[in-house]
Amino acid sequence: MTAATSISPIPVAPVGLTARARRFVEVDSVRVPRRGLGQHRRKWIEHGAPAVEIDRAAVFQDRWGGLALPPAPFYEGGPRILGAGCPEGSTDEGWSFRAGSCRVSMAYGFRIGSDGAFGIDAYRWTPLHASTDGWVESLALAAHAGRWAKTVTRIKGKAVESLDLVGFEPVPEVQGVTDTWWRGKDSLIALYRGEAVGLDAPRCLEAHVYGGLDEWGLHGG
Structure with missing residues (x-):
């Protein structure tokens, strides 16, 4: 395989998870090559995204980007691969960014809210867990x-x-x-x-x- 398509069969679990979630990430998941957000920073700023929100997306990308988790038991399996998208603003909910690509065509997507919550952007923004850690813990x-x-x-x-x-x-x-x-x-x-x-x-x-x-x-x- 080339560097662009290789995967890591044993990803290192982020610090702070329970032992159960660490096992889940390291045994049942894979980490595909993750892209850095630096190449997108200038373009995102030109589109109006604040630097602080891009930094927040970069922190998410460093911690979770490229992690392919087993399907969730609900929400059509959850994100296929975790990865940060361009921050987008809302008068009501503040800034948020995409948390990863969906496995199938759906009526909503998965996002990280202004307070770091992991949720869905359906008819309205709905936080499911207070953080992505909580989402992963629930899957585990x-x-x-x-x-x-x-x-x-x-x-x-x-x-x-x-x-x-x-x-x-x-x-x-x-x-x-x-x-x-x-x-x-x-x-x-x-x-x-x-x-x-x-x-x-x-x-x-x-x-x-x-x-x-x-x-x-x-x-x-």
Whole structure:
């Protein structure tokens, strides 16, 4: 392979992730060659992007650019490859930039908001997790829970609102905003609200309930 098409089969996980997420990145993901943003800086500034926003995109690119993660269990798999796009401004939401290319043709894309949140730009901007770290942690947790759960139940639409979360605690590492994870005695619940909120479509609510987990299945890193 040439340098332009080679991949790194064992990417180094960014500092700050849990052990579970580090394993997920380093074992289940690949890193393709990532482009630096320096070559685009002048053009982006000419198009009106503030230097500070370009710097913010460059930090994202250095940390996550080129990382190809396994498909997410929702959102049509999530971004195919993480990578920063040109910052774009909005009077209501401030500056944001594209977080990566979609796997399929979709009604929305994935972006990094003005506060660093990872979310979707659907009918409205909808932050899913407070950071990209949280998004990656959620993918790692879904892969882990799916591997160790004895049962996996998917609940859709209005039925999601009737889920009883008494006795459950939020999983902090996923940094949930619109999407959240909950840990119970022997189960984990993922609540995917992003499409329902972002597209103003309650039918898109979905929850995944992972049951029959032991201590390792509940935590595992």
